[in-house]
Amino acid sequence: MAGSKSVYYCQNCGTRSATWLGRCNVCGQWNTFVEEVIQRSPSKKRENVVVDSQPQLLKDITGDTSVRISSGIGELDRVLGGGIVQGSIILLGGDPGIGKSTLMLQLALNIKNTKVLYVSGEESATQIKLRASRMQLDSDNCYIVNETSLQAIFSHIDSIKPNILIIDSIQTLQTDTLDSSAGSISQIRETASELQRYAKQTATTIFLIGHITKDGVLAGPKVLEHIVDVVLQFEGDNKFVYRLIRATKNRFGSVSEIGIFEMMQNGLREVDNPSEILISHRDEDISGVAVATTIEGNRSLLIEVQALVASAIYGNPQRSATGFDFRRLSMLLAVLDKKCGKKFSSHDVFLNIAGGIKTDDTAVDLSIVAALLSSAVDIPISSKDCFAGELSLSGEVRPVSRIDTRISEAMKLGYKRIFISASSKVQTHYDHIEVKKISKVSELIKYLFS
Numbered sequence: 001m002a003g004s005k006s007v008y009y010c011q012n013c014g015t016r017s018a019t020w021l022g023r024c025n026v027c028g029q030w031n032t033f034v035e036e037v038i039q040r041s042p043s044k045k046r047e048n049v050v051v052d053s054q055p056q057l058l059k060d061i062t063g064d065t066s067v068r069i070s071s072g073i074g075e076l077d078r079v080l081g082g083g084i085v086q087g088s089i090i091l092l093g094g095d096p097g098i099g100k101s102t103l104m105l106q107l108a109l110n111i112k113n114t115k116v117l118y119v120s121g122e123e124s125a126t127q128i129k130l131r132a133s134r135m136q137l138d139s140d141n142c143y144i145v146n147e148t149s150l151q152a153i154f155s156h157i158d159s160i161k162p163n164i165l166i167i168d169s170i171q172t173l174q175t176d177t178l179d180s181s182a183g184s185i186s187q188i189r190e191t192a193s194e195l196q197r198y199a200k201q202t203a204t205t206i207f208l209i210g211h212i213t214k215d216g217v218l219a220g221p222k223v224l225e226h227i228v229d230v231v232l233q234f235e236g237d238n239k240f241v242y243r244l245i246r247a248t249k250n251r252f253g254s255v256s257e258i259g260i261f262e263m264m265q266n267g268l269r270e271v272d273n274p275s276e277i278l279i280s281h282r283d284e285d286i287s288g289v290a291v292a293t294t295i296e297g298n299r300s301l302l303i304e305v306q307a308l309v310a311s312a313i314y315g316n317p318q319r320s321a322t323g324f325d326f327r328r329l330s331m332l333l334a335v336l337d338k339k340c341g342k343k344f345s346s347h348d349v350f351l352n353i354a355g356g357i358k359t360d361d362t363a364v365d366l367s368i369v370a371a372l373l374s375s376a377v378d379i380p381i382s383s384k385d386c387f388a389g390e391l392s393l394s395g396e397v398r399p400v401s402r403i404d405t406r407i408s409e410a411m412k413l414g415y416k417r418i419f420i421s422a423s424s425k426v427q428t429h430y431d432h433i434e435v436k437k438i439s440k441v442s443e444l445i446k447y448l449f450s
């Protein structure tokens, strides 16, 4: 075809190559190169270029990016840094079935006095209507269209002039200017950048739903993440009802906030007090269970750690960690072996964070160690005890950030004793909770099991 040429793109990292390669020499993935045909417009001479942009002095530029509108969903506003910034482009990624379409429809129907166009390339208008009735929501300002062609979408935009545009999903979009199929790297890049230009020119807010590959990264090249202003990640286990939303990039706010939802029969419900639901309220004490205080974003969260230590039947003991870094579990086991003389080498060890939550807060170390020891000796930890401490390789309990926030959250939820590092600097005096300071992991055994 005249004016077009064929190039190969790595579908994993977006590297471009003139020839097909078996292995990408940038990201190292095998068999990821796919041929794409790109149209080349005839090159323009410099004097023929039409310029429609105009440089402005910084001090003359008006427009306040801090004008935010509420999405009608408090937890989403929180993650966005206090509401939606007009003209921003937001990418929402997550596993299939996690609730991306549900969240976006809920936003479309909850948001006040704002015209929304919901473009779905995946579901028909009737399916979306069914979902809306299931959520018992309706709106006079929400338009639905099933469309995948970007040019057609722009013509709908021209007639409706929405303030918010939702694209479900970016992988289904196709622009006429490229021959490659929908979902390919060049289509994603091209459609996303055209939408981004439109968002900036017209101050329309655009939400893009993005798929996730089996490795858990956003499908499509990294460039997609560069194009957008905010990248939101919707996480959680399909089997669990709780969903976490966090920002991994935010040009207008911090990336430390998280929002928590519960998937109900009638859509997603915001969870204001997550600790209460993440901890099973047990009447009797069970061995192998410990409660950790974690900080997720700016909020403190109490989570339940469950451990099972059992004699290994086969030669090779099994190790498994759900919601927690596997290598860190191995490290904690090694510390217990070396510093407390607790041998796990002939035991299977299973570790689970309840509620499908994933954590990388090192402050849960102490609770994990406590749960492991409790399961190993089969002595329960009191359901009024909780933990906040990191463990060093030498077996010392190290202080963790924002200890006062953690202690007050534990106290609020009725815990009577919290184990923390001896070198933690606690600012406040607490009346209703005993703050137990320990410096070595071996002391824990003394307090808990003797």
Ligand code: TYD
Binding pocket: 094, 095, 096, 097, 098, 099, 100, 101, 102, 103, 131, 134, 135, 263, 264, 265, 266, 267, 268
């Ligand atoms: P969906 O938004 O379609 O996920 P995604 O767009 O991320 O692929 O949500 C799918 C799941 O949510 C589906 O398995 C059904 C469940 N669900 C509920 O439990 N309650 C509801 O009210 C709705 C709308 C969905």
Ligand code: MG
Binding pocket: 100, 101, 102, 122, 168
């Ligand atoms: Mg969907």
